[in-house]
Amino acid sequence: MLSASHKAESSEYSPLAIESVSKHFGGITAVDDVSLSVDVGEVVGVIGPNGSGKSTLFSLAAGGQKPDAGKIRLQGIDVTGWPTWKIARTGISRTFQIPSLFLNMSVRDNLLAAAVEGDWKRARERMESTLEMLEISHVVDNLASELSGGQQKLVEFGRVCVRDPKVILLDEVTAGVHPNIRQIILDAIQRLRKTGITFLVIEHDMEMVKEICDRLVVMDQGKVVAEGDFETIANDSNVQQAYLGRT
Amino acid sequence: MASKPVLTPKLIVRTLLIGAIVIALAVLPTFIDSYTLRIATGALMWAGLACAWNIVGGYAGYISFGHSAFFGIGAYTTAILMQSDFGASFFVTLLPAIILSIAVAVAIGGPTMRLRGAYFAIATWAFAEMLMQLVTVLDFTGGTAGLSLPAYLNEFFFYYLMLFAATASFVGVWLLIERSRFGFRIKALRDDEPAAESLGIRTNLVKVQSFALSAAITALFGSIYAYWTTYIDPYSVMGPEITDQMVVMVLLGGLGTVWGPALGGVLLWITNRYIWSTFGDTVIYLPILGVIIALVVLFLPNGLISLFMGRRRGRELISRILGKL
Amino acid sequence: MDLFLQTLVNGILIGGILICLTIGFQLTFGVLHVIDFAVGGWTMLGGYTAYWLVTLAGIDPFISIFLVFALFLLIGRGLGPLIYHVRTSRYARPDLMALAFTFGIFLFMRGGALWLWSYNSRSVDSVLSGQFLSLGPITIPLMRLSAFLMALLFSLGLFILLYRSRFGMAVRALAQNHDHAGLMGVDVKRVSAWVYGIYTALTASAGVLIATIYSVNPSVGVRYTLFAFFVAVLAGLGSVGGVLVAGLALGLLEAYVATYIGARYSLLIVFGTLYLTLLVAPKGVLGRGI
Numbered sequence: 001m002l003s004a005s006h007k008a009e010s011s012e013y014s015p016l017a018i019e020s021v022s023k024h025f026g027g028i029t030a031v032d033d034v035s036l037s038v039d040v041g042e043v044v045g046v047i048g049p050n051g052s053g054k055s056t057l058f059s060l061a062a063g064g065q066k067p068d069a070g071k072i073r074l075q076g077i078d079v080t081g082w083p084t085w086k087i088a089r090t091g092i093s094r095t096f097q098i099p100s101l102f103l104n105m106s107v108r109d110n111l112l113a114a115a116v117e118g119d120w121k122r123a124r125e126r127m128e129s130t131l132e133m134l135e136i137s138h139v140v141d142n143l144a145s146e147l148s149g150g151q152q153k154l155v156e157f158g159r160v161c162v163r164d165p166k167v168i169l170l171d172e173v174t175a176g177v178h179p180n181i182r183q184i185i186l187d188a189i190q191r192l193r194k195t196g197i198t199f200l201v202i203e204h205d206m207e208m209v210k211e212i213c214d215r216l217v218v219m220d221q222g223k224v225v226a227e228g229d230f231e232t233i234a235n236d237s238n239v240q241q242a243y244l245g246r247t
Numbered sequence: 248m249a250s251k252p253v254l255t256p257k258l259i260v261r262t263l264l265i266g267a268i269v270i271a272l273a274v275l276p277t278f279i280d281s282y283t284l285r286i287a288t289g290a291l292m293w294a295g296l297a298c299a300w301n302i303v304g305g306y307a308g309y310i311s312f313g314h315s316a317f318f319g320i321g322a323y324t325t326a327i328l329m330q331s332d333f334g335a336s337f338f339v340t341l342l343p344a345i346i347l348s349i350a351v352a353v354a355i356g357g358p359t360m361r362l363r364g365a366y367f368a369i370a371t372w373a374f375a376e377m378l379m380q381l382v383t384v385l386d387f388t389g390g391t392a393g394l395s396l397p398a399y400l401n402e403f404f405f406y407y408l409m410l411f412a413a414t415a416s417f418v419g420v421w422l423l424i425e426r427s428r429f430g431f432r433i434k435a436l437r438d439d440e441p442a443a444e445s446l447g448i449r450t451n452l453v454k455v456q457s458f459a460l461s462a463a464i465t466a467l468f469g470s471i472y473a474y475w476t477t478y479i480d481p482y483s484v485m486g487p488e489i490t491d492q493m494v495v496m497v498l499l500g501g502l503g504t505v506w507g508p509a510l511g512g513v514l515l516w517i518t519n520r521y522i523w524s525t526f527g528d529t530v531i532y533l534p535i536l537g538v539i540i541a542l543v544v545l546f547l548p549n550g551l552i553s554l555f556m557g558r559r560r561g562r563e564l565i566s567r568i569l570g571k572l
Numbered sequence: 573m574d575l576f577l578q579t580l581v582n583g584i585l586i587g588g589i590l591i592c593l594t595i596g597f598q599l600t601f602g603v604l605h606v607i608d609f610a611v612g613g614w615t616m617l618g619g620y621t622a623y624w625l626v627t628l629a630g631i632d633p634f635i636s637i638f639l640v641f642a643l644f645l646l647i648g649r650g651l652g653p654l655i656y657h658v659r660t661s662r663y664a665r666p667d668l669m670a671l672a673f674t675f676g677i678f679l680f681m682r683g684g685a686l687w688l689w690s691y692n693s694r695s696v697d698s699v700l701s702g703q704f705l706s707l708g709p710i711t712i713p714l715m716r717l718s719a720f721l722m723a724l725l726f727s728l729g730l731f732i733l734l735y736r737s738r739f740g741m742a743v744r745a746l747a748q749n750h751d752h753a754g755l756m757g758v759d760v761k762r763v764s765a766w767v768y769g770i771y772t773a774l775t776a777s778a779g780v781l782i783a784t785i786y787s788v789n790p791s792v793g794v795r796y797t798l799f800a801f802f803v804a805v806l807a808g809l810g811s812v813g814g815v816l817v818a819g820l821a822l823g824l825l826e827a828y829v830a831t832y833i834g835a836r837y838s839l840l841i842v843f844g845t846l847y848l849t850l851l852v853a854p855k856g857v858l859g860r861g862i
Contacts (some may be wrong), residue, residue, distance in 0.1 A: 530686050
């Protein structure tokens with residue numbers, strides 16, 4: 001159900017609006033005329049089989065790829081075609097499917113690096129509160145390369161938190177992690193959404209999706225095939241077709 | 248840093264140690280003879296050059312085989328401006344030399360740094376060799392005959408000049424990279440460029456900035472060198488041997504560390520001088536240099552400084568940096 | 573017009589040798605994923621070997637070339653495992669470590685040659701020296717023609733090996749898909765070592781031919797490393813087929829620059845073109861590079 005209670009009063013613009021966006025790679029259409037709009041403080045899940053274009057959609061929204069058609073708007077600002085760093089500075093952050101930490105830096109430095117182009121004065125403060133929130137204060141001085149897979153995911157998530165953007169894109173952030181870590185991340189998402197941060201999450205973990213997402217967007221072969229809350233989606237024949245219909 | 252650096256005992260000891268070294272270097276000339284002084288001057292220059300190369304090679308992660316171009320730009324700018332046609336005094340030539348090197352770095356940095364790894368190495372090598380050939384065929388550079396500079400035979404002057412330049416380089420790099428936002432940006436760029444971009448870091452700008460900084464420092468030493476040796480020609484100041492040494496010094500000392508370049512630079516230079524005094528010429532230095540590189544790659548890719556860093560972490564850090572190249 | 577044609581012929585003749593020089597290099601890149609900075613060094617050593625064989629034993633270079641080929645095949649085969657080791661070692665991006673390693677080898681060769689034999693040029697004489705073939709307005713030195721033919725012979729030999737033998741198939745499999753080839757039963761280490769040996773043999777042989785035409789000295793190494801890089805980059809690193817065109821292109825470029833602009837500008841123009849090619853088309857003119 002839509003989280004009407006979380007609708008913000010400050011701006012009439014959606015934090016992130018994807019308008020009829022398409023992306024082709026050679027002969028393959030990765031994203032096909034996708035439109036998506038989110039409200040402040042919403043947690044929207046993007047699900048679908050592998051190869052349905054979810055990660056590409058994230059890249060298009062965050063700037064890693066430029067759309068061949070359509071527009072991306074952040075807080076009403078048209079950021080289509082902008083360089084990645086500029087889009088990032090407009091208030092969006094993402095995690096990557098394959099952890100992309102700065103392996104030669106300590107956890108502390110990884111988190112501080114996230115604040116370099118933002119609120120530098122309060123960077124230390126933000127870093128420390130993030131460490132606390134994610135319960136990783138004890139590894140603050142370790143090199144990122146020394147961490148376990150789950151800890152790395154936490155640090156990558158933490159990096160995004162330190163930045164304090166308006167929109168956060170999480171790409172399978174809980175994939176393969178210990179249930180404890182998963183819970184820490186879920187709790188963090190809940191805490192942050194109350195402060196008005198909007199989340200888009202790519203997930204395969206349906207339990208998590210059920211627990212945390214206000215609504216879902218289902219993608220298949222580059223298109224959006226269904227939208228709605230968990231119950232609606234679960235009974236949608238298009239969705240079933242997408243997941244099960246292919247041999 | 249986000250807040251004032253905390254006065255840890257470690258920081259105090261480090262600062263005192265560095266201060267002691269600087270003071271020792273400052274009074275050194277009074278204790279040694281002229282010949283040794285010249286060696287010390289050279290050692291300082293090479294330490295500074297290694298430091299400069301390390302900015303691009305170690306911190307930004309771009310292995311450049313073309314830095315001799317900037318050394319030569321510095322040397323030739325000073326040499327040309329000190330010719331009788333212009334008659335500039337030495338210190339006046341430094342600013343044009345630095346500005347020119349920065350201009351060239353900015354001009355080629357952007358496009359060239361779009362290349363990665365070995366492609367970048369070859370491209371910078373080609374650029375430097377091209378520049379050397381250009382200097383060889385032009386007239387106002389003296390062509391293959393080179394240029395002579397007004398002689399100023401004061402070893403103390405050059406020693407202190409090099410000391411100042413080297414100290415400024417190391418302190419500058421330390422402040423800029425280990426202690427400031429720029430350092431975060433440059434290391435983020437090296438470790439994971441897409442992630443850095445996604446954090447709002449303008450990676451292309453950082454690349455050019457680091458390249459320009461590295462070029463400027465290299466050119467500065469080139470200028471001083473020209474005045475010091477009083478005679479330059481294309482091969483001696485723009486030739487591949489300059490880049491070769493810079494690369495080996497940093498690899499030997501420890502890529503991407505603050506002190507590695509100093510260690511590698513001083514050690515290798517002293518080896519060079521020792522060979523010269525023992526064998527009478529430095530031709531055999533080249534094959535020895537080659538063997539050193541091969542041995543470093545095989546057995547000590549983390550550089551000598553990793554032996555001093557002692558902890559496993561230190562070694563891992565450098566080997567991961569190398570891995571990330 | 574006559575000058576134009578003469579230059580054309582000169583360019584083609586040299587181009588053939590440059591092809592021979594670079595195909596091995598491309599193979600090494602394709603199979604071992606190593607950019608061998610020492611390619612010019614092998615060329616130089618081949619030239620010096622031919623020099624000593626003709627000076628000390630009176631063997632004509634067009635005969636000793638086969639000895640040189642065999643000798644360097646063994647040397648390269650012996651060194652191959654070491655190169656392979658560096659390339660596959662624990663550093664996650666060992667391609668640059670391998671570059672540094674081959675760079676070290678190159679320095680060693682260049683410095684060693686300078687130390688042992690000094691910077692003087694040595695010319696390598698042959699029975700064919702000083703003889704010409706006249707085709708109308710065009711003069712073709714027999715030596716260059718023979719060198720060209722010899723280079724083509726070796727290149728042809730390589731192509732036959734690559735496309736008509738089991739070993740060649742293994743090499744091509746390795747070049748196309750490194751990981752899977754190993755799983756299909758190809759002995760990666762052994763094939764890689766032999767590839768390196770073939771590479772050094774071909775390159776040294778090209779060096780013999782170059783030495784007969786130009787003479788040999790320690791700085792020849794830099795020149796031919798440049799040429800090999802140039803041809804390889806233009807063709808697209810790793811593309812053996814593209815070398816046929818790129819080698820001729822460089823030969824012609826060199827010849828025309830030397831004739832119409834001046835020999836002392838040739839290195840400048842070649843280095844400059846290489847640099848610009850990397851900026852504009854790093855994967856080669858046809859985009860075939862790896």
